[in-house]
Amino acid sequence: MMQPGRTIARVARRRAGQLRRASDHLRPTPPIDRIVDDADTYWAGRDDPAWESNAHWRSGLGEEHWRTVGAEHLAIFGMFAKALDLPAKPGVVVEWGCGGGANAVAFAPAADEFVAVDVSSDSVDECVRQVALVCDTPVVPLPVDIREPERAAGGRENSCNTFICLYVFELLPSVEDVKRILRIAERMLVPGGVAFVQSKYHTADWRPRAYKRDYAHNLSEMTSFGIDEFWSLTTDIGLTPRLVTLVPENHLDNHYAYYALTKDAW
DSSP states (O other): OHHHHHHHHHHHHHHHHHHHHHHHHHOOOHHHHHHHHHHHHHHHHOOOOHHHHHHTHHHHHHHHHHHHHHHHHHHHHHHHHHHTTOOSSSSSSESSSTTSTTTTHHHGOOOOHHHHHHHOOOHHHHHHHHHHOOOOEEEEEEEETTOOOOGTTOOOOOEEEEEOOSSSSGSSSSSHHHHHHHHHHHHHHHEEEEEEEEEOOOSOOOOOOOTTTTTHGGGGGSOOEEEEEEEHHHHHHOEEEEEEEEEEEEEOOEEEEEEEEEEEOO
């Protein structure tokens, strides 16, 4: 039998959620510049106790989950690479949104060079440090301005074989921000190169409500896509979507869609 205290607590939580959703419908969404400012403030600082976890640092996720992130992503990439008959090694790898190096330590050992890109300079430094613990692959640190991400691609056109962007798109304030990153991927990839990217997908039965007024508490639900929507979007940008696989749920969150996109050879 449910204890009275637990019943009251459950009802209170449900009521709080209902009030929050009602408030969300009544209050206007702030201008996009405000949301970008909130995102910049969040990632530039480290005041939130969950910051290291959200940035996928080893100290934030814990050893087991941190290593699982990279291992699972490397396995998905390997499946894509085999299906597309890609080279055995990823060549020069750019990771956009490297965080604390969870993916980097899995991908860098086989790379010719690893470019660590992030809006947080602390995360870039941590990523470089973690890679150095597992291999001697050269790592290029590349902090990026959240408002001018295109500057990071300056002078690096047609320079990488593999472009990785994972657990990033859902954090971006808008669909247009996602498009900007995909355009950067298209610029940086060599002809025939591959972009391994992930977005949160929504369906007719599940679509996250982006509470854009409170970035710190809702950062993983800023932007999502229908699978066909994202597929068409990448085509419009000049990349060719080749494969997609879905991870409905894992130890971090849910509704993940992973894509292999290629840049056409000349």
